[in-house]
Amino acid sequence: MTKPLTPSLPCICASFRRTSRILTQLYEEALRPVGLRATQFTVLQTLSLAGEVTQAQLGQILAMDSTTLTRTLNIMGRRGWVAKRRGADRREWRMRLSKAGETQLKKALPHWEKAQTRLRRQLGAELSENLMKLTQKVTNTLIDKGESS
Amino acid sequence: MTKPLTPSLPCICASFRRTSRILTQLYEEALRPVGLRATQFTVLQTLSLAGEVTQAQLGQILAMDSTTLTRTLNIMGRRGWVAKRRGADRREWRMRLSKAGETQLKKALPHWEKAQTRLRRQLGAELSENLMKLTQKVTNTLIDKGESS
């Protein structure tokens, strides 16, 4: 008696969101020992790669509403991981990793790496590659097409 | 000056979640006229397909924590879309679409269909197919492997 597979869903969005929940739980379990949520880790890693950016730019990179980032960045600011200062345009904040943020990221990286490696192993190299390519391609198709500079 | 593409993210989970946010926004925009969130539509559609199920079963189908469904089903119950009754095991609730729920689903389906079709057109048939196959495969790999009946 094989256990019935999780049934397929007719909705592309629903199917994607379901998988997203599963992946999120895997990564959050891995990051729990260092007290990071998936989104927070992503912000740390992105800031580390992108350097100093405004909230709106970070929102674009992550396809996340800028007002969502207001809350997340507040939480992370309280913990001292993100430093912000006013830009030349005094409406905007320019955010970057603080020292403590770099430390936190360094502490988290091995845990993230472990989740990532484990996932790759479970899915196999080919499926993993395809997954990255596909999500990136979908993102590019839906966001970067038909936008002016 | 081509606009820079949304950069790729090193984290599989982050990349997936970003795409998930984009898709969710597309579908939620389409469903807004009928007052449904993506999750709520998914619950309606799933109940329609699955018939009467317990909260835990619904959670398994959607890979969603059962306690998350407590809140979602409460909201949907208040709106009269979901009917529940106690099962033989009196700890559990058996949920099903109510008449009003079926009506609501019928009202929503054309809007969902439009989003789904539009997305398929934007991505192309091949990418869309791959997307469905891949998300399903990842879900099966991560959930249905190594579980006893």
Next chain:
DNA sequence: ATCTAATAGATGTATATGCATCTAATCGGC
């Protein structure tokens, strides 16, 4: 039948997420 362990949901808490709306600051015309 009884007592313990396991299970189904409910609740408290924290974060994630986006929209509508608001304020402050900037930009474009004039």
Next chain:
DNA sequence: GCCGATTAGATGCATATACATCTATTAGAT
């Protein structure tokens, strides 16, 4: 330089999401 339109974030609100913990109920062992 002034004024209306736009833009960057902030805030109120509703929902989504999961974990820890609690209660009610069932299942299992004796």
